[in-house]
Amino acid sequence: MxxxxxxxxxxxxxxxxxxPVLRLSLRVKPAHRDTLARVLGLDLPVRVGARSAAAGTEALCLGPDEWLLTAPEGTDLTTPARAVHADAPHSLVDISDxxxxxxxxxxxxxxxxxxxxxxxxxxxxxxxxxxxxxxxxxxxxxxxxxxxxxxxxxxxxxxxxxxxxxxxxxxxxxxx
Incomplete structure (x- = not known):
């Protein structure tokens, strides 16, 4: 590209x-939000429109179970998220392009x-x-x-x- x-x-x-940046769409039920936040290394805000940031990664709450994550290209957020999928089912989709x-x-x-x-x-x-x-x-x-x-x-x-x-x-x- x-x-x-x-x-x-x-x-x-x-x-x-x-x-360009890494852009991910995250959907996770509120009961599993904290687990994902912990492995991703940043807070997942609960109020729509609220943002958080840590180590160059940002999270924006778009809905009660929806976040937009951005990070520098080359950042790997999928591996830690995949590691907890059995305990915290979620959808994490790369929408960078x-x-x-x-x-x-x-x-x-x-x-x-x-x-x-x-x-x-x-x-x-x-x-x-x-x-x-x-x-x-x-x-x-x-x-x-x-x-x-x-x-x-x-x-x-x-x-x-x-x-x-x-x-x-x-x-x-x-x-x-």
Whole structure:
């Protein structure tokens, strides 16, 4: 797979592609959550939208029994999870190639996101994340700072999302 570097920049918002990461979808019943958390080496938050991180791996709670795990490429989370499968049945699926991640930063990032996202992104606390939509594309927004977000978007929707981001970015830069 080739990695293309896309970067759109105007003063109010910088949009850039981030390097690929390991991305896993985890489904496990609440009764077995602690077992998986222990072998994976990080907390699996119970509140939807809550995140945790340890040793470069992040966990985002997407539902009562669903988490998105991200880690640097080459990280092995499947071996320890497989070792406890008999005692803690779960589904752990590699979805790394399904999505790309964009970093959106700058003083007008909330305006940029609000143009196509129905969620009140300004109300998202730093450190939270949420599954939402951007126009018609399902995305995951990670709020990393006051004016810093990551957006995970399915590869098939990336051209559409990039086009919208560039259009809104141009409108913001023009003062519209």
């Amino acid at each position: 080739t990695y293309e570097k896309h970067q759109f920049h105007s003063a109010p918002v910088l949009i850039e592609d981030l390097a 399904r999505e790309i991640t964009l970093r959106l930063t700058g003083p007008a990032v909330l305006d940029l996101l609000s143009a196509c996202c129905p969620r009140n992104v300004a109300a998202m606390p730093v450190g939270a994340a949420a599954r939402t939509v951007f126009d018609s594309a399902t995305v995951i927004l990670w709020r990393d700072g006051i004016d810093s977000f990551r957006m995970d978007v399915w590869r098939s929707f990336a051209p559409h999302v990039r086009s919208l981001l560039a259009q809104v970015q141009g409108e913001i830069a023009a003062g519209l």
